[in-house]
Structures are given as structure tokens and as C-alpha cells.
Amino acid sequence: MIEIAAIWCQDRDKLLGKKGDCELLWHLKEDFDFFRRVTSDPTARGNHVVMGVETYRSLPKRPLPKRLNWILCFPDERRALETEFAGDLAGKNLRICTSLSEVSEYIATRAVSVSDVDKVFIIGGASVYNWAVTTNQVQKVYVTEIDYSFAQDTELSVYVYAPELAMNTDYMPISSTEWMFSESDLTPTGEKIKYRFCQYALKAHPKCSQ
């Protein structure tokens, strides 16, 4: 079975970012390093990162190197995206899909053995995370938690949030590091960002019975 994981960074209130604005509300170098380390695979042919179009548009360098990038869209959007990203699609590491099974099928046809399958990571944004988690399509979730509330606007509807995991009976926490302080990055009020790395797994997943 091809494991599909999701990976995100949230604040104390599960905030992910601002609606319609893919610029992250924080900079946490340790989280960027973690993201790169988990999603890249220097030894194999490369892992897969799946994202919505807003997240893809927001990548400072796109497609992400050393990973096969997939834009997830609805079938009627496909043609427009193929036109918009024709240049990137001419390279080798961007593809467009309309379902996660399209990604799994692509991987299955390329794998030469059961242990040889690539890993798949959903990397955003909010609508894709919420859809994938509420439909139990991800087996594992990597969450970087920041112990700070970044919402400055009193109008909370401008923000987008991560799916609930702790209260979700389908997922359970499987690991968490201690809280740590960033070496280089500060909150807007000038304190070192406090963060930890957590993992959740879908209850039916083998990791949960360890």
C-alpha cells in the first residue's frame, strides 16, 4: 500500500495562514529544514508532493527540487492549469492530477518491488489538508506546532485553519518532541519561537499498533 502523509505547521490556534494570501505568517527555519528533510529523499528516485494550486503558485522556487510535484485540481480546471504552467510542465518534476489515486497509480506502475514505492506528502493548502484528513485519505500527519497565536486581525474569517486531529477519533498522536526554541526566528513580540514536532496516524494504520 502506498502511504500518503500530510505535513503542515500550525500555531497555537491551529492557524495555517491567511485566506487568499499564501505568504506564511511566520518564518521558522527549523520547520523549513524539517520539511525539506522529511519530504526529500536523497537516495531513491524521489518522493511526491501534492498541493492545491494556491500553494503551488506561492512556492518561492517551483517546482520544489528533488521531489515530483503534483497540483491537485478538479477535472474542469485541468486545461487552464496546463496552460498557466506550460513552462513548468515541460520540465520533469511537475504533473497535474485530479485525485490521489492518480498519484498512487503512477507510483505503482513505476515500483519494481513492494519496498521500492515512493512516499507521497500532501503539502497544502488549507482546503486540501481539510479534504484529505476528513476523508481519511492520509495515513500519517506531521504537524509542527508553534506555541504562539499569530492571528492579529479580529476578523477571524480572514484566516485558514488546520483540520482537527486531537479531537478526531480517526487519528491518534503517535509521537511528539519536547518543546524547543528557535535558534534564529522570533515571534512578532520578540521572543524566540517555541515549537515542537508531532506525528499523528490514522487509527487503522499499522504505526498505531506499535
Ligand SMILES: NC(=O)c1ccc[n+]([C@@H]2O[C@H](COP(=O)([O-])OP(=O)(O)OC[C@H]3O[C@@H](n4cnc5c(N)ncnc54)[C@H](OP(=O)(O)O)[C@@H]3O)[C@@H](O)[C@H]2O)c1
Ligand atoms: N502552515 C502551513 O504549513 C501551510 C502550508 C501550505 C499552505 N498554507 C496556507 O494555506 C493557505 C492556502 O490554502 P488554500 O486552501 O487557499 O489553497 P490550496 O489548498 O493551495 O489550493 C486551493 C485550490 O485547490 C482546490 N482543491 C481543494 N481541494 C481539492 C480536491 N480535493 N480536489 C481538487 N482540487 C481541490 C481548490 O478548489 P476549490 O476552490 O473549488 O475548493 C482550490 O482551487 C495559505 O494561507 C497558505 O499560507 C499553510
